[in-house]
Amino acid sequence: MKKIFLPNTIKLHDTxxxxxxxxxxELCNDILFEYHTPLEFAVLLNMRDNMQKITVKPLQKLRxxxxxxxxxxxxxxxxxxxxxxDLFLERCGIKPNYFSRHQSDFCxxxxxxxxxxxxxxxxxxxxEWQLRNNRHN
Numbered sequence: 001m002k003k004i005f006l007p008n009t010i011k012l013h014d015t016x017x018x019x020x021x022x023x024x025x026e027l028c029n030d031i032l033f034e035y036h037t038p039l040e041f042a043v044l045l046n047m048r049d050n051m052q053k054i055t056v057k058p059l060q061k062l063r064x065x066x067x068x069x070x071x072x073x074x075x076x077x078x079x080x081x082x083x084x085x086d087l088f089l090e091r092c093g094i095k096p097n098y099f100s101r102h103q104s105d106f107c108x109x110x111x112x113x114x115x116x117x118x119x120x121x122x123x124x125x126x127x128e129w130q131l132r133n134n135r136h137n
Contacts, residue, residue, distance in 0.1 A: 015084045016045040016071055023129035027121050028067060032060045045071070047087060054091045063118055064092050065099030070122055 014021075021042040029041050034055045036044055044054060056064050068088050075081035089096055 014042070014046045015075055015080060016042075017074075018042050019133060020071070020074060020126070020129050021045050023125045024067070024071075024122065027118075027125055032057060032064050032067065045088075047084075047091060052091065053093070054088070056092050056094070061092070061094050061098065062102055063115070065089065065094055065102075066115075066119065067122065068092075068094075069099060070126065074126070 022038060025038055025041050029036055029038075033041075033044065034057065043049070044052070047054075068085050071088075072081045072085040075084055086096060089098075
């Protein structure tokens with residue numbers, strides 16, 4: 001049932017709002033994922049193609065996991081957010097517990113400068129999107 005519900009919901013509306021897709025486009029496109037036009041990137045995040053496998057660039061799965069977690073926190077209702085998150089990770093070829101096992105690589109003292117910079121840039125892009133849209137999460 002879980003995998004049936006989200007594709008049916010996706011047909012009705014964007015799960016990840018287009019403004020959010022564009023806010024993170026430059027940060028992720030051709031860096032975490034293969035190159036896409038802005039519209040293709042929004043389609044990728046919203047998983048409009050039921051069979052599309054999402055190509056993650058080498059050594060970027062951890063950042064994609066963090067990105068998915070950050071986006072999940074912005075999707076409502078929560079049930080849809082969880083379903084989107086699980087399906088997105090699956091299409092990216094990332095096991096559900098991969099990010100949770102390596103979360104300290106971002107959040108802890110052992111996190112690299114590059115990962116910390118990625119988190120800062122992502123959070124800033126999300127904040128700017130929220131301010132433009134008067135959203136407070």
